[in-house]
Amino acid sequence: AQSVTQPDIHITVSEGASLELRCNYSYGATPYLFWYVQSPGQGLQLLLKYFSGDTLVQGIKGFEAEFKRSQSSFNLRKPSVHWSDAAEYFCAVGSNTGNQFYFGTGTSLTVIP
């Protein structure tokens, strides 16, 4: 069965510290992987995506993610967190047709001064 797991419901980091948000997936075919960010009351903004090629992908706002097929993971990282990064982060896996989209349960990020 297809699924996405985000093991961390909530993470708190200090501003300027590094960040890693975990994402594990279970998918029967070639996965297309995404990270989205959602601010309170807002829609989803795409941070980055992986379709193929280089397994380390760069996104907006200084985020990057690494696809590790052997671990079925697609963890999101940022070397230095800013207070404006506080939000909800969702990992998602999609099919190659773009129709089936599965979201993780999200990780809420709090940034403390």
Place this chain on the structure above:
Amino acid sequence: GAVVSQHPSRVICKSGTSVKIECRSLDFQATTMFWYRQFPKQSLMLMATSNEGSKATYEQGVEKDKFLINHASLTLSTLTVTSAHPEDSSFYICSARDPRGTSGNEQFFGPGTRLTVL
């Protein structure tokens, strides 16, 4: 990238009334759009897949007679919550698949509609 809009952004209605939410793809034609529901502090749950010119495909457990979906054109899908009840209060988000190029595997999301049923 492709832009998807939703209208209204917020709506408050009385119990028993119907509410229509619009989802538009602004700079591309979307043969397929998706409707999601998000409860507070939870993830997005796919409600239905809306296909232009044909009936929507509903996920298990979603009442098709309560959540009417119409995809009358390549740029517009509407979700009508009929006979709304307080438990229908939620954040509804639509997305559209841009069939062009490598973006064909990506869904572009609207900003969401906050529905409150009194």
